[in-house]
Amino acid sequence: MDKPSPAKRMIPISLPLLGEEEQAAAARPIGSGWVTQGPEVAAFEKEFAEYAGAAHACAVSNCTTALHLALKAAGVGHGDEVITVSHSFIATANSIRYCGALPVFVDINPRTFNIDPERVEEAITERTKAVLAVHQIGMPCDLSALLPIARRHGLALIEDAACAIGSEILWEGQWEKVGKPHGDAACFSFHPRKVITTGDGGMITTRHAQWDQQFRLWRQHCMSVPDTARHHSDRVIVEHYTGLGYNYRLTDIQAAVGREQLKRLPSMIVRRRELAERYVKLLSDIEGLVLPHEPAWARSTWQSYCLGLPEQASQIPVMQALKDLGVATKTGIMCAHREPAYVSFPLCHPLPESERAQDRSLLIPLFTQMTEDDQDYVVDCLHKILNATA
């Protein structure tokens, strides 16, 4: 009889950390009977705002809808231009198109994978309404350079912070959380690939009370009196629909899970940062390999850990060799302008660094539960494969 082959080791690129606490929390709204946009959502918003140091936080169905609402609040409409990066998940560019506006893509700084502030200023026209800057894979973008540009030209600055809950920037001598926000609004994702998850989900923080009010109307079809208020009133209240809104609600089941995830977040970030530091120590001897750069004014969540490949190594064969050894990877962040959905869009500025980052980099496993043994295995595999190509 053949001996059973040993189970193949498989290290995922990421893994959500969900436990009994989240299971118990999800049961709470189910038991209470209030399962959408009710007390758990209100509590999650309050706790999120406290964590980020934000004046206002409004929960929505995901980060894509958060971006749509933030851009609308900034007055982005038909025929306007919004300066952003192509080098991001496609949701960033799509949210601009939902407003009837044109994404104007500019190149990235190859060291941080974030929007290059110098390219932003060159791309401003009389139709520019906003800058949509991404804190890519958790690395804060250079807000201290971007904000004065936006203010000088009267543009809104919206932060795509999908991956950046818990990231920090050094701001006027103090470490502050991304999402305070430093721009006009910041949008977060709770998709399972993010640092914390509610299955799907999103949050918008803003410094403007009026924007926050507007988000609350839009996320529920512009209903004049929310159902929570009607429910708790002794008087009969009839609601009206004051404009064109959307169903962008978060459920109470998701929010209850999110509240537990927020409790875990500080220790998750400590662990993620330990693992990132360990990768630096263990990988710095591979010739030609480019390790990610964290500027002195930034602290990343390391939502993803992105390596630049040595010149002689080919991206897909390296990924296949790692997969054969049981290590999951992804190519560098996508570029929206290369996708069929964007081929008919005018590309006003060359994007060599964005394209190179997509083609020549690799996301490798990093997640809170990753053991040192897992990490040593990933590192050994990288040594074996990349040294063989040298």
Ligand SMILES: Cc1ncc(COP(=O)(O)O)c(C=O)c1O
């Ligand atoms: C940079 C960026 N923006 C926006 C999104 C969209 O987030 P969601 O899936 O919550 O809509 C993502 C998700 O991957 C992202 O990485």
